[in-house]
Structures are given as C-alpha cells and as structure tokens.
Amino acid sequence: MADHLLSLSGLHTHIGPYHILQGVDLAVPEGGVTVLLGRNGAGKTTTLRTIMGHWTASQGEIHFANHNITKLDTPSISRRGIAFVPEDMAIFTDLTVAENMSLAAANGPIDAKRLAWVTDLFPPIGSFWNSSAGTLSGGQKQMLSVARAIIEPRRLILIDEPTKGLAPAIIKAMTDALRELKETDTTILLVEQNFAMASSLGDTVAVMDDGRIVFAGAMSELTGNPTLQEKLMGLSLEVHQ
C-alpha cells in the first residue's frame, strides 16, 4: 500500500477489557477527502484515536508516508504532519481565540499569511480574535477547533464529526471551508454521520461496523448504487438530507 498516504492493516485496539477494533484495514490516498461512515459505536473515533497514538494498537500496523508509526507516541505522530480535530473540539475555553491559535502553532509564531488564509476560511476567527473562546457559539467553537489544526501546514488532518449538533447554515459554512481545504495539499480523513455532507465532500469512503471495515471504495460507487446504499444504510447510518 505504498501509494497511500495512510494505511491501516489488520488493526486491533483494546480499551481495557473491550476488544474495539477487530482487524481494521483502511487505505487513505494522498489528496482529497476519505470519509469514514458507520453507526454509533462502530469504532470510528477509536480508529482516529489509534492513528493518533491515544490508544496503542494491540495488533496490526499503521503506516504514514511510508513510515511505520504504529508504536509512536502522540507528539511524534503530530510532528510527522498529522493533526486531529476531536469530536469534543479540545479548545481552551478560558483563553481567547488568539491565545488558542497561538498555542496551536507548535513551530513558533503564527505565520501571518497562513493566518489570513485561515481567517478567510473561518471569518469568526478574525472577528472574535480577542474574545474568550468560551463565549463562542457551538459552530464557532468547531471552526476554531479546525482552524487550530490547520494553522500550520499538515499532510493529513483527522476530523471527527465536525457537523454534529450544528445548524444547517453552519454546516454549510463548515462544508465550504473543508472543500477549500481539500484543494490544498492537505489530505482529510473525515468521520461524518451527515451523509449529504459526507457524500458532497468525499472522494473515497469506508464504512465501519463492529470494529471492522465492511465497505471501501470510491464515493461515487456508493452514491451511484442505491442497492449498496440500502445495504449499508441498513447498518443504520444516520441519513440527514
């Protein structure tokens, strides 16, 4: 799988006594968006957390940019160019937006040109620059969370359900921003339950169930095949139109 930016092979993860990932095989091509779908509890978040080294795989391998990163710790994985936007956003609500952004720039002061691009992508970052992050709306916090992850160039960004609980207008703004991000050199691995958003952004797709990948292919294979959709939707993906 040398031509893939990220590949997981036969990945098993245990959390305490629970065997959560049960042999995940997933290949993420360089460029574009790969969407990871699946019902609640299928193991999507655990997959992202295992890639980031929050959980250590008990079996199997993770290769990123032709390096075996399976046993690396989270800071080392991050330094190799992978960013993670967790579902709970992980922003500092007691700090200002500016402080949140500064802390996210691991390699020194924020690059002004990059910041201008990020604030263009997510205008609330600029307009609430000196406000406490805790005062932002849910959608603005989500934008801050993604903005922090991309304030320095990354090869791969893992994003866990960025539209969860957001109003339609904010979902559209988030989708537009991720579409623009996808035009850069950043590859996106997106966990998303909103199938309308997922299918509009995704180039490739994998569907998980019970800790395994049960379908992987081009997004067009899924969107263009109602029978397959029905079969996979039968795994109770939440379809929002």
Ligand SMILES: Nc1ncnc2c1ncn2[C@@H]1O[C@H](COP(=O)(O)OP(=O)(O)OP(=O)(O)O)[C@@H](O)[C@H]1O
């Ligand atoms: N810290 C934990 N301790 C114990 N079990 C966990 C833990 N984290 C996840 N699990 C279990 O692992 C399974 C997979 O959870 P995971 O969050 O990866 O699923 P998911 O596909 O992301 O679903 P969701 O959309 O609900 O987040 C679930 O049964 C969950 O209860």
